[in-house]
Amino acid sequence: MTESTTDRLGELSSQGVSIWLDDLSRGRLNDGGLADLIRTKHVVGVTTNPTIFAGALAKAHDYDEQVATLAAAGTSLDDAVLTITTDDVRSAADLFADVYRATDGQDGRVSIEVDPRLAKQTDATIEQARLLWHTVDRPNTMVKIPATLEGLPAITKAISEGISVNVTLIFSLDRYRAVANAYLDGLEQAQRAGIDLSTVRSVASFFVSRVDTEIDKRLDAIGTEEAAALKGKAGVANARLAFEAFEEIFSTPRWEELAAAGAHPQRPLWASTGVKDPAYADTMYVDELVVDGVVNTMPEKTMKAAADHANLRGDTVHGTYDDARGVLDELERLGVSYTDVTDVLEAEGVEKFEKSWAELLDTVTAALDRAGQAVAK
Template identity: 55%
Template sequence: MNAIEQLASVGTSTWLDDLSRDRISSGHLQQLIEEKHIVGVTTNPAIFAAAMSKGNAYDEQLAQLKSEEASVDQAVYAMSIEDVRNACDVLMPVFEKTSGQDGRVSIEVDPRISEDRDATIAQARELWNKVDRPNAMIKIPATEESLAAITDALAEGISVNVTLIFSVARYRQVISAYQEGIQQAAENGFDVSKIHSVASFFVSRLDTEVDNRLEAIGSEEALKLRGKAGVANARRAYQVFQDSQDTELPEGANVQRPLWASTGVKNPEYPADLYVRELAGPDTVNTMPEATIDATIEADAIQGDTLSGTAEEAEAVFAELSKVGIDFEDVFEVLEREGVEKFVDAWNELLQSMQTQLS
C-alpha cells in the first residue's frame, strides 16, 4: 500500500484540494483516483481564480457567455459549476462504492455574503440545484452569522462542507448546527442517510499565526513551541468529535466527519507531510494540495492512528502556549476574519479578470 492507502486503512479519506478544467479534460483527475487513491475534491475561490487565469481551457465557454451578455458573477459561477459537475461525474464510481461517504466535490458560496444568512442559504440552494449531482457538497463558512444557514441547508437535504473552522469553541457550534439540521431534515421527510457533511478544520494557518507571535515573544521557552499549535488544536477538535458521537441522531443519519484543511505546510522547515501523518485516524478526511499528496507518498511515514487518545497531550501543549503569552481568543478571531478576507480578495481578483475577458 502507498501512504494514501495506509491512511484509508486507518480511517482517513484523502481528498484533493484543487480543481481545474485541464485536470478533468486531460484525465489527470481520473489518474489521481486510480494511481494515488484520491477519493474527493475540494475547491475554494482561490483555487478557481488560479484555474481560470491560466491557459485557454475556459475560452470556449467564456465566448458563449459573452455572447449571452452574462454578468461577471454569472460567468464565474457558470464555469465553476461546470467544473464541479464534471468532477462529480468522474468521482461518481467512488461515491457509489463508498455509499456516498466519499466521491465528493465541494463548491463554495460567495464569500462576500458570509454575514448574511438569507443570502447564504439562497445561494447554497441555487448551487445545489445547478450542479445537480448527489455527490456535490456546498461549502458554507463557519462564521457566526452563517451557522444558521448551515442548519437551513441540511434541513433541505443539502450536503454541506462547513469551512473556515479554527477554534474548538466554534467547532462545537458547527456540530450543534449539524445535529439540528439533520434532525430538521428528518422531520421534513428527507432520507437522512443521503445527507453528508464534513467540518473543515484549518491547520497550517494556526501554526503560521502562533509561530509569528512566539517569535515576537522571543524567549527560549516560546521558541520551543513553534509548529505545535496546529496539530494540537486539531487533536483537541478530534476529541470533541468523539465526544459528540454520544448524541442521538435520527435513524440512518451519517457522522459529520472532521476534515483537516490547509494541510500544506507554510514553513519549509517543517516536514511536508506533518499535517497528514500526525492527524490520521478513524472517521476523518484530509484535503491536500497535490504537492502534499506527493510528499506524503514519498515520505511513506504513516504510523497508524495518531489522533485517538491524544487529547490530554494536546491540552498540555495549549496550556504551555497560553502560559508563554499566546492569546488564543485573539488568534482565532484574527484567523477567521483573515480567512474570509482572503477568499473575498481571491474572488474579487477573479471577477476583475473575468470582467476584462467579457468586455
C-alpha cells in the same frame, strides 16, 4: 512515482483517512489528470475555493471557448462565474460517481463554495447554497458554507433541506462544537420534514497550518527558548482536540437517536494541510493526524510528498489529548491568546477568500471583454 510511494497513500487510506485533492481546474478534467489521481493515488474527493478557481482561470486557456460563448450571449458577470464554476464541479462530480456509489455516498464528493462576500449574511448564504446545489444538480456535491456566526444558521437550514454541506474556515474548538450542533439541528429539522437522513452528508473543515503560522509569529515575538519550543505544535494539537470533541458529540443520546434514523456523522476534515514553514516536515499535517473516520484534503504538492515519504505509523490522534491540551495551556501561560488567534484567523480567512473572489471576477470580466471585442471585430 514508484510502487512503494503509491503504497503510502494506500496505507493512509486503509487507516481510515479519506484523501481529497484541494484543487480543481478544467485542465485537470480535460487532460485526464484528475481521473489518474482517482485511479492510481487513492483520491476519493475534491475541494475547491475561490482561490483555486481564480488561479485556474488566470493561468490557462481551457476556458476560452466557453467564455467566448458566454460573451456572445451577453451573459452577466455573476451568471458567467456561476456557469463556469458549476460546470467544473458537475464534471468532477460525474468523474467521482463510481467512488460515490462504491462508498455509499461517504466519498466521491466535490465541494463548491458560496460567494465569500456573503459570509456575514445568513439569508443570502442560504439562497446561494440552494442555487449552487440545484445548479450543479449532483447528489455527490457539497456546498461550502463558512463557519462564521452568521453561517451557523445557514448550515442548519441547508442541512434541513437535504443539502450536503462542507463547513469551512473552522479554527476554534468552540466554533467547531457550534458547527456540529448546527448540523444536528439541521438533521432534526430534516427528519421532521420527512427527508431521508441517509441522503445527507457533511464534513467540518478544521484548518491546521494557518494556526501554526499565526501562533509561531507570536512565539517569535516573545523570543524565549520556552516560546521557541512550542513552535509548530499548536496546529496539530488543536486538530487533535477537535477530534476528541467529535467523538464526544457523536456518541451522545441525541446523536444515537439520529443515527438510528439513518443519519451519518459529520466527519472532521483536515484543511490547510500544506506546510507553510519549510523548517517543518512537509508531511507533518498528514503524519500527525492519522485516525479512522476523517478526511485530509491536500494540495497536490503535499499529496506528492505524502506519497513519496509520509511517516505513517498508525493512529496518531488517540492517546494525545492530554498532551494537546498541555500545548494550548502553555501558550496561554506565555501570553498567546487562543481566542484572539482564532478570531484573527477567521477574519483573515474570510478576507483572503473575498480577495480571491474579486480576482476571479476581474479575471472573468477581462476574459468576457476580450471575447466580446473579438466578436465585434
